[in-house]
Amino acid sequence: MTRKLYYENSHQKEFTATVINCEASMDAYRICLDQTAFFPESGGQAGDKGFLNTYEVFDTQEKDNLIWHYTRVPIEPGTIVSGQIDWAKRFDRMQQHTGEHIVSGLIHRYFHYNNVGFHLGETEVTLDFDGPITKEELKRIEKEANEVLWCNLPIEIAYPSKEELKTLHYRSKIEIRGQVRIVTIPDIDVCACCAPHVSFTGEIGLIKLTGVQSHRGGVRIHLLAGKRALADYGEKEQAVKAISVLLSAKEEDVPKAVERLKQENFNLVGQILQLHKTLIEQKAALVPEGTKDIAFFEKDLDNNTAREFVNLLTRRCTGIACVFTGNDTTGYRYILGSSREDVRPLCKKLNETFQGKGGGKPEMVQGSLNGAAKAIQELLF
DSSP states (O other): OOEEHHHHOTTOOEEEEEEEEEEEETTEEEEEESEEOOOOSBTTBOOOOEEETTEEEOEEEEETTEEEEEESSOOOTTOEEEEEEOHHHHHHHHHHHHHHHHHHHHHHHHHOOOEEEEEEOSSOEEEEESSOOOHHHHHHHHHHHHHHHHHTOBOEEEOOOHHHHHTOOOBOSSOOOSOOOEEEETTTEEEEOOSOOOSBGGGGOOEEEEEEEEETTEEEEEEEETHHHHHHHHHHHHHHHHHHHHHTOOGGGHHHHHHHHHHHHHHHHHHHHHHHHHHHHHHHHTSOTTBOOEEEEESSOOHHHHHHHHHHHHTTBSSOEEEEEEETTTEEEEEEEOSSSOOHHHHHHHHHHTTOEEEEETTEEEEEEOOOHHHHHHHHO
């Protein structure tokens, strides 16, 4: 049984231990020590990384109360090693995990929902709950979670007896066999958990809930804590500063400036659509009535305008009207129409020749293809 130093002191970064076993494992080696500060993968948290002497530990796992450190080189049993965990990564994970306990505890208090899923990823934490939570309610939870940090509450660890557990109300996502480890944040949360945590809530620094979405009848919440939350704030601050410069607006006026730009863009798009409509009407009017087949190649027409162009042309053509929008480099979108012929055979021929895709009804089809306008024209009629 490996002595678990991370339970005795979650902030221990270095230690000395003796190698008691070393085994080949796939293309690596797994090494067991008599004691370790490396936390093994468990409870939704990845195993610690670091070094044993100068040898990199790229993963840590536990099996049958033995903790295995995975390296690329073997270390002889009996060797005394100096262990150093990747403290930056460990502390980051402790900030996230304790932050998750605070948020889950508050949600359980106010909504009586259960945390039914937890993933501590390398960039964010996701929490799944079995009930709905609105964005406004999430703001309240975030505010209170940060107030818990400002109170700098102690994180209490206990190992209750089976008799004590019978009268203790605590959260637990899975059935636990053997000794249960209880992590308590006074007046906020009591939860069974095997992971190391910060000693005081103030060590987390900041909690930010970045989103909520419906998930399997409940919700999935996205959480950033500590350094991750600060980094996220910094990135968004830089983005707002950059946008304010581009829009020549004060940072606090960026939303109004973007809304104004959006409205201006909407108006311009409307003007362009009207110009396109006028253009296709003029072009269609120049086509002599009774024309057999005709094709137009346009650089920039939206799909609705292109469809309307085809409708105008089919009223003047006895055969097939074709409109291609795009260019030789990026390809073309096409619409084929006719009031007298089945246009699907021509559609099939275009797709086969120019690696295209699309289809429709006998009177009209649409799709896309890759080819040069000259080659397309030669195939058409």
